[in-house]
Amino acid sequence: MAYSYKTYSDVKDVMKKFVNATEGSIIYGMGKTTFMNYADKAGAIYKVGESALVNTEIFEQYLQQFRENPRPMPDHVKEIVKVKELKERRR
Numbered sequence: 300m301a302y303s304y305k306t307y308s309d310v311k312d313v314m315k316k317f318v319n320a321t322e323g324s325i326i327y328g329m330g331k332t333t334f335m336n337y338a339d340k341a342g343a344i345y346k347v348g349e350s351a352l353v354n355t356e357i358f359e360q361y362l363q364q365f366r367e368n369p370r371p372m373p374d375h376v377k378e379i380v381k382v383k384e385l386k387e388r389r390r
Contacts, residue, residue, distance in 0.1 A: 317352040
């Protein structure tokens with residue numbers, strides 16, 4: 300069964316400036332309500348008649364404030380990954 304929508308990686312080179320709630324939730328991988336709540340906090344919502352559009356440029360600037368620096372992977376997780384990789388190679 301194929302997806303009925305394109306993933307963000309498929310369309311990132313041709314990203315729309317304005318998206319609706321459904322498109323935004325698919326692109327950013329979150330529920331519609333969560334997406335619209337964050338868009339409202341970012342001040343990125345534009346009301347057009349009965350529709351609400353979200354400016355993705357403003358929304359992404361807002362999301363940048365939540366960026367965290369990467370943390371090193373714990374040793375016990377590295378061991379689990381190494382074991383899984385070895386099992387995959389044996390197949």
